[in-house]
Amino acid sequence: MHGYSGDKQAYLTRLRRIEGQIRGLQRMVDDDAYCIDVLTQVSAATRALQAVALGLLEEHISHCVADAISTGGPEADAKVKEASAAIARLVRS
Template structure:
């Protein structure tokens, strides 16, 4: 079971909203909307993607990583390592 299973509908709702925002940015570009207006929309889109990523990361930490730590051993170290890499990817963006 995925760590985000409890919040799956929320995540899907966020992703559908993000998808609609991407279509709106495409429309804005097709209609030659002013550059700064497009950039403002892109910035908002980035913030929404970041928020969705944080939700998924939180679910991963509170479910998958917590369970692995409770079990201990190499699996716990591996899950913590995965989480560290995911956090590193998020802060680079």
């Protein structure tokens, strides 16, 4: 069980919608849609993916990281460092 497990169905629904956006992008490219329209849809899919990431991150901090902090010990510090590295990857992607 992880932070997002309670909202698993909601995350799956969002990821399926993003999969639909990516398939829509394939249709646009296949139909020679105008470049700027393709780019607008790429930006929309990117934002949807980042919203999923931000949701997962919030639940990760409030569950997994919080549990490690409540338990204490060296594990708490490792969890904060791990979450910080994930935040850095997200900010830079």
